Amino acid sequence: MALIPHINVCNDDNEIYCCLRNKIVKLDAQQQEQFCSGCKMYAGDAEGYAQGVTCIWEDLRDIGNPHVALDPLEEFVRNQIKQVPPEGPALFLYSS
Numbered sequence: 001m002a003l004i005p006h007i008n009v010c011n012d013d014n015e016i017y018c019c020l021r022n023k024i025v026k027l028d029a030q031q032q033e034q035f036c037s038g039c040k041m042y043a044g045d046a047e048g049y050a051q052g053v054t055c056i057w058e059d060l061r062d063i064g065n066p067h068v069a070l071d072p073l074e075e076f077v078r079n080q081i082k083q084v085p086p087e088g089p090a091l092f093l094y095s096s
């Protein structure tokens with residue numbers, strides 16, 4: 001599984017999708033101080049964009065590397081889809 005930099009670009013309401021909190025948040029001082037500053041996924045600003053944050057995590061989705069997220073709602077929805085491990089669902093089926 002690849003470690004993918006997710007470049008989360010703020011929308012017009014200064015919102016991004018936060019993987020740690022699994023929700024759409026405003027990228028304001030509170031978010032940055034209470035969550036991003038201590039987050040292991042934090043990897044700096046959204047380089048090349050006016051406002052945003054880069055977060056690195058392992059992602060099973062078939063996406064770019066880096067992955068640029070321009071729409072927080074779309075990114076939130078796409079991250080709610082349960083991922084099946086590469087070895088397939090059989091382990092789940094036969095291990096219970």
Ligand code: SF4
Binds near residue numbers: 018
């Ligand atoms: S660095 Fe962590 S807390 Fe901040 S937006 Fe990314 S996932 Fe969320």
